Amino acid sequence: MDVTISQGSSSVRVFNIYRPPPSSENKLTQSMFLEDFGTFLETISAIPGEIILLGDFNCHVNDADDRFARAFQDLLDAVGLKQHVNGATHKSGHTLDLMISRDTSNVITGVVEIIPEIFSDHYPVGCYLNLQPPKAPSKTMKYRKIREIDTTEFMRDIESSSLYTNPAPDLEELVNQYETVMGMLLDKHAPLVEKSVIVRPHCPWYTDELRLAKQKKRQAERKYTKSKLEIDKQIYADHSKSYKTMLETAKRDHHRSKIEDCDSKELFRVVDKLCNPAAELAFPDHNSEDELAEKFATYFDEKIQKIRNDLDSADQPKKSSATGGSCVSSFETFRELSSDDIRKIIMDSPTKSCPLDPIPTDLFKTCVESLLL
Structure with a gap:
């Protein structure tokens, strides 16, 4: 396995190697490995930057009389590499799991520690790398402390605002007044707060x-x-x-x-x-949520208009249909809605909100009595 770990301007290339021990089944020999490994070392020695070789080499480097281990060490010396592990890494007492870097490198710092393992016949080998660890991804969140709002005080401010004391006579002006006043009150009682949080994987099963x-x-x-x-x-x-x-x-x-x-x-x-892990949503380029909403509205408006134009321009045979009788019903008067009617419509509506709403729907329902006055 060949992995490059990068952080800022520093990087290290790590090669994880496993050498199966020779057997009659795989027909591998020590000379075959030395030849292949020597070619591999010649290739990676020309790579610029820091390199680390680690893994299970099944080579008894702790045995000075082992011919294979001496040949293995000669290969490392020939290309300027150094083996850092000293001590048994296997329960049989041999040093089989190695950690190798350039002999002039300081990428491996401190003491290489062999940790006695309790689940395997091989022991983990640990060290410190002279690299800055990558920063955890973070994002900036904006939120309001809606639950900390004193609803009694909020309703009192509504009743003393121009929305209550001097409502606009025109419907469109009244809507704009409502959005302006409620937005100002929300900023007063629950100002927008920015917070940088670390992005962590979502694990709903982690209790x-x-x-x-x-x-x-x-x-x-x-x-x-x-x-x-x-x-x-x-x-x-x-x-x-x-x-x-x-x-x-x-x-x-x-x-x-x-x-x-x-x-x-x-x-x-x-x-x-x-x-299939979810991919990030790709929205059109926009500078604000208002602009994004306008782009969506324009898109669907143009799409519907295009369908209408296509239908109008299509050559369709004229059809005549006989209508029997005539409609005698008509709407001549409408009953004015009472405060109770409006209250019921508001309270029965779903408690869902959008970032474009002046105030959240649950807060709106709480203050509905002040808004109906």
């Missing part, structure tokens, strides 16, 4: 119980790493196994529940979301 289990596992790991006692090792193993089981169960139960609770139409959406 507080899982978070607590992970904390206990980490605590047991730190205690075992510090004490090296067998009892702490077993406790860490138990916590790790328990957390892994809980994690798998939580994921399985979450997805099973979602699938069982949806109908045939929703099932396709759920499966598609699981198999």
